[in-house]
Amino acid sequence: MAIPVLMVLLCFPGPLASFGAAVVFVTAGATDFLDGFLARRHRLVSPLGKFLDPLADKLLITAALIMLIPLRGVPAWMVVVIVGRELAVTGLRAVAASEGMILAADRWGKLKTFLQMAAVTCLILHYPYQAVDFQRVGHALLWVALAATVASGCSYFWGFLAQSRAGAG
DSSP states (O other), rough: HHHHHHHHHSSSSHHHHHHHHHHHHHHHHHHHHHHHHHHHHTTTOOHHHHHHHHHHHHHHHHHHHHHHHHHOOOHHHHHEEEEEEEHHHHHHHHHHHHOOOOOOOOHHHHHHHHHHHHHHHHHHHHHTTTTEEEEHHHHHHHHHHHHHHHHHHHHHHHHHHHHHHHOOO
C-alpha cells in the first residue's frame, strides 16, 4: 500500500510533497522492521514471512530508486547495480535452499539495507532543511550504500561457495 502512495507523492514537486513522500517511505521501512523484529521476538516466524519480509524491503527501495532516477538525478547505473545485487542474491538463496543450505542475512546485509534507506530518505527529501543539503547528503550516502551493497552481495556468494565446498568435501 505504501509504494503506490510513495510513487504518487514523488510525482508532485515541492517541499511538502517531498516531505510527505519521505514520511511514507520511513514509515513503511520502520513498520517493516518492527514487524520482523516482533515476529522474531515472539517466535512467530514463518517460511512465508522469511520470504516476504526481505521482499518488502527490496520492493520499497527499488520503487523509490527507480522513481528517483529522473526526479533527483540518481545515476541509473547505480540503481542497476543495487537492483542487480538484490536479484542475484534472491536467486542465490533459491539455489541454496534447493540444495538444503540456508543463507541467513548477515551484518553486511543489514548495514546495506540501513544505508540504502538513509540515502533514499535524504534523496526523497532533497530540499535543504535547517542548512542541511539533503540532496548532497543523499548522493554521498548512496555511494556508501552502493559499496555496502556490493560487499554484501560478495559476502552471500562467498558464504554459498564455502557451504558448497564443505558439503562436497
